[in-house]
Amino acid sequence: MMIRTSTAVGGAARIAEKLGAAILGGTYKPHDLVPGEIELCRRFGASRTVVREAFKLLAAKGLIASRKRAGTYVRAREEWHMLDADVLAWRLRDGEAEPKLVFDLMHARAVIEPAAAAMAARARTPATLAAIERAFADMERAAHSAVLFAEPDVRFHKAILTATDNDVMTAFGALIEAALGIFVDVATRHPGAPAPSVPLHGAVLEAIRRRDAEGAHRAMMALLDRTARNVERNVASGKRRKARQTSASARV
Amino acid sequence: MMIRTSTAVGGAARIAEKLGAAILGGTYKPHDLVPGEIELCRRFGASRTVVREAFKLLAAKGLIASRKRAGTYVRAREEWHMLDADVLAWRLRDGEAEPKLVFDLMHARAVIEPAAAAMAARARTPATLAAIERAFADMERAAHSAVLFAEPDVRFHKAILTATDNDVMTAFGALIEAALGIFVDVATRHPGAPAPSVPLHGAVLEAIRRRDAEGAHRAMMALLDRTARNVERNVASGKRRKARQTSASARV
DNA sequence: CGCGACTATATGTCAGACATAATAACGTTC
DNA sequence: GAACGTTATTATGTCTGACATATAGTCGCG
Numbered sequence A, B: 001m002m003i004r005t006s007t008a009v010g011g012a013a014r015i016a017e018k019l020g021a022a023i024l025g026g027t028y029k030p031h032d033l034v035p036g037e038i039e040l041c042r043r044f045g046a047s048r049t050v051v052r053e054a055f056k057l058l059a060a061k062g063l064i065a066s067r068k069r070a071g072t073y074v075r076a077r078e079e080w081h082m083l084d085a086d087v088l089a090w091r092l093r094d095g096e097a098e099p100k101l102v103f104d105l106m107h108a109r110a111v112i113e114p115a116a117a118a119m120a121a122r123a124r125t126p127a128t129l130a131a132i133e134r135a136f137a138d139m140e141r142a143a144h145s146a147v148l149f150a151e152p153d154v155r156f157h158k159a160i161l162t163a164t165d166n167d168v169m170t171a172f173g174a175l176i177e178a179a180l181g182i183f184v185d186v187a188t189r190h191p192g193a194p195a196p197s198v199p200l201h202g203a204v205l206e207a208i209r210r211r212d213a214e215g216a217h218r219a220m221m222a223l224l225d226r227t228a229r230n231v232e233r234n235v236a237s238g239k240r241r242k243a244r245q246t247s248a249s250a251r252v
Numbered sequence C: 001c002g003c004g005a006c007t008a009t010a011t012g013t014c015a016g017a018c019a020t021a022a023t024a025a026c027g028t029t030c
Numbered sequence D: 001g002a003a004c005g006t007t008a009t010t011a012t013g014t015c016t017g018a019c020a021t022a023t024a025g026t027c028g029c030g
Helices: A011-024 A037-044 A048-059 A085-093 A099-123 A126-141 A146-163 A167-171 A173-188 A197-209 A213-245 B012-024 B037-044 B048-059 B085-093 B099-123 B126-141 B146-163 B167-171 B173-188 B197-209 B213-245
Strands: A064-067 A071-074 B064-067 B071-074
Touching (some): A011 A037, A048 A064, A085 A173, A099 A126, A099 A213, A099 B099, A146 A173, B012 B048, B085 B173, B099 B126, B099 B173, B099 B213
Antiparallel strands (some): A064 A071, B064 B071
């Protein structure tokens, strides 16, 4: 199992994690300099090699860049790779979450996923359809528990993206995954099993099965509508509650 | 000592560039090991430090991972961050381009951009509208040359994404930019100025200006339709011609 | 034939040195 | 005193050689 509270795990990755979260959290703002390599060596108890490798991890995501003599600075916000799963996770995790981001994600999903469902209805093969069906079956089985529901739910949505047979659409899976991770987080601290959403998922599956592109589009839209209402209802209460739990939400 | 055979520029970035292109180009396939650090030091005439930093750049994009003793290997294709601008560029650039990817990109644009135009029509502010107008004006001025047209064209589409006031939609800018880079490449080696597409862009702008969401959606759809037909017409000839120019396309 | 101990190997980390470029400080000239 | 060229400083960039660590592969034992 391994609990690894904070120690031991990867050198560069650990530092990048902390620094990335700090940047996304606003500790270091665009055009600010991050602490110098030597200073970070001291703080993290690591060698310059490792700190520099951490820098490269963040540089690859568009977060920082370095100039000789001047130091390493945070790049302009527009340069950040916002669709990168890690960047998204850092944004969503930081204590003072941004409710607007949650809505932005929902709106983006409302654009992408219905279209994806329609494309899947047209392009599905026996194999890709089977993957969707498997995910759906697992969802039905886990419908009583929000926690157990999460995994097949993500799998369901990703399976649809894969069934589009479009590499770019498939790539949105990472986005959906990050988004659903948060929504689940919201849902779990709210009463009520996810059972009601099962038939809505079922409708999407059914439309894809009979190659009904328009129907799949509509069904996915309806599903996301329900999710959006759920989220909207819970964002306020989540906001109230975050004050006392800072960011202690354990990743299950 | 170091003889620096090639052109001196960038250390880690240069190596990451080559390796990334090689992975996306299929030289190293998923689950394959890439050459060891020492071997790459030899090949690139660099120190292990630099090679390792290059590895981190690629690791951050999901392309590779390392295990002790076993070496550094290419991760499964599903793990690659396909929406990353560099990854996309590497895919598009490699000599044996994938025509399917070009179509996938077009289809994805057809999903995202009309929706973005509609959102922009609703959410635009004087400032964001002005940015779109400026880009359009520059397009009109450059309508006679495909090369000059490219920059304001990209700016136009990105300005619309920004005007949505949705961080996730805005992030698609990198995607559009990479896609347009290729389409321009195709267009330039084909006769005819981009002038005909100007009024189509103008219609989008006009709809956004009068806050007509549905109209903006339709206009953007029409614009992309034309682009799609253009691309479709030119992919075949591009394919034929790539044999003799391998990958000598100079970046303008 | 299965299993534990050992070894070789590639990555992971470290410390110290020098190279490089851009800024800041200085001093000279008009 | 202001403009300009020179030097010093500083943080990143690169190189080197060494040691740490985990594990795939090998060997030998039961």
